[in-house]
Amino acid sequence: MKEQDEHRINFEGSEERKNPFLVPDGYFETFSDRLMSRIGEEQKASKTRKLVQYLKPALSMAASFLLIMLLVSTPVKKFFNTSKGHLTVPSSEQADSTTATNVPIEMVTYLSDGQFMSAVSELNAMEKDTLSNINLGDYIEANYSDLELVAYN
Amino acid sequence: MDLNEKELLAELRDKKTQERAFRLLVEQYQQRLYWHIRKIVINHDDADDILQNVFIKVWKNLDGFREDSSLFTWLFRIATNESLSFLQKQKRQSIFSSNEITEHLSETLESDPYFDGDAIQKKLQLAVVQLPEKQRLVFNMKYFDEMKYEEISDVLQTSVGALKASFHFAVKKIEEFLHEQPDGD
Numbered sequence: 001m002k003e004q005d006e007h008r009i010n011f012e013g014s015e016e017r018k019n020p021f022l023v024p025d026g027y028f029e030t031f032s033d034r035l036m037s038r039i040g041e042e043q044k045a046s047k048t049r050k051l052v053q054y055l056k057p058a059l060s061m062a063a064s065f066l067l068i069m070l071l072v073s074t075p076v077k078k079f080f081n082t083s084k085g086h087l088t089v090p091s092s093e094q095a096d097s098t099t100a101t102n103v104p105i106e107m108v109t110y111l112s113d114g115q116f117m118s119a120v121s122e123l124n125a126m127e128k129d130t131l132s133n134i135n136l137g138d139y140i141e142a143n144y145s146d147l148e149l150v151a152y153n
Numbered sequence: 154m155d156l157n158e159k160e161l162l163a164e165l166r167d168k169k170t171q172e173r174a175f176r177l178l179v180e181q182y183q184q185r186l187y188w189h190i191r192k193i194v195i196n197h198d199d200a201d202d203i204l205q206n207v208f209i210k211v212w213k214n215l216d217g218f219r220e221d222s223s224l225f226t227w228l229f230r231i232a233t234n235e236s237l238s239f240l241q242k243q244k245r246q247s248i249f250s251s252n253e254i255t256e257h258l259s260e261t262l263e264s265d266p267y268f269d270g271d272a273i274q275k276k277l278q279l280a281v282v283q284l285p286e287k288q289r290l291v292f293n294m295k296y297f298d299e300m301k302y303e304e305i306s307d308v309l310q311t312s313v314g315a316l317k318a319s320f321h322f323a324v325k326k327i328e329e330f331l332h333e334q335p336d337g338d
Contacts, residue, residue: 019297020270020278021191027201028187032179035208036172042209 158224165215175215179208182225185298186232192293193236195261195282203239207232222307229308237286258282280330288323295320 164174186207191200210231218227244254259282262268262275270278281289290309294300295316302313309316 018270018274019188020268020274021188021197021265022267022269023187023197024267028184031183031204032176035179035205036176038205039209039212 162218162220162224171215175212178211178224182228183208186228189229189293189298190232190236192281192297193233193290194239195258195265197265197267199239203232203235207235210235226304226307230310233290233308237290240286255283276331276334277327280327283330284323284326288319288326291316291319292323292327 161174161178164170165178167174183204187200187204190203190207191197194200194203207228211228218224222230240254243257259279262278262282268275268278281292284292287309291305294305294308295302300308302316305311305316306313311319
């Protein structure tokens with residue numbers, strides 16, 4: 001191998017080393033302007049990316065905090081609503097009207113519980129009334145015959 | 154590194170003069186780099202994209218330039234690597250296999266609207282694109298760009314001996330190609 005290798009390629013013409021490629025008209029004259037505008041665009045995009053990267057930790061923290069607040073506040077609200085439902089028991093008429101106005105199912109459930117408690121307390125009151133006010137002798141007289149009474153004795 | 158290059162580098166590192174100096178750098182080297190890239194990828198649009206990428210890389214890495222090589226060598230090295238990466242990317246994306254990339258370059262050459270050479274020049278270019286990547290690079294830089302082996306050695310980071318061997322084999326293969334197709338085209 002020798003430095004003369006390059007002279008071994010013999011062509012009929014002598015211009016084989018001439019550059020045979022072309023470029024569009026004005027390509028080199030406008031290249032630096034096109035390049036600089038592309039660099040300008042990339043720098044703008046890079047600044048935006050940097051700003052987002054800079055704010056990313058703060059934005060992530062804010063988003064996490066918001067998420068935690070939502071996760072905590074929903075069950076807390078739910079809990080307080082439930083407590084309220086038990087404390088202020090609506091009357092049966094109110095309960096019926098509430099059910100009729102398509103309130104959420106959960107609310108209907110709470111009101112039904114309240115309604116049940118109300119019914120129980122009314123029943124207790126009625127029983128108390130029954131035992132205290134109705135005359136026992138009259139009751140026996142009305143419901144049992146003399147023969148039955150003799151047989152028991 | 155000559156004095157002009159040192160002055161240019163100093164201006165490139167100064168934020169106040171950076172943009173003006175960069176324009177000077179582009180205008181000074183754009184043609185040599187373009188032709189170097191064009192001879193590797195053949196197609197003008199590809200060469201244009203690569204040249205822009207080269208200068209954008211240079212712009213972003215001005216601070217990282219170590220003055221142990223000349224600015225010209227550094228630019229040529231980036232241009233060579235970008236061009237070879239472009240061809241590798243085409244292979245990786247399975248657009249072309251190794252043999253097909255040679256065929257693709259030949260076809261591009263045949264249909265290139267920006268090719269103004271005569272039949273002999275076209276035949277020589279067709280012979281060059283048949284060469285393996287490294288031999289093609291060395292042949293282009295030595296034969297067309299008339300670079301010294303020492304300069305090529307700095308750009309390609311290969312020993313002068315290995316470059317001479319590559320050039321020798323490249324010439325041999327081109328001769329064979331030209332003799333196989335004596336009537337051209």
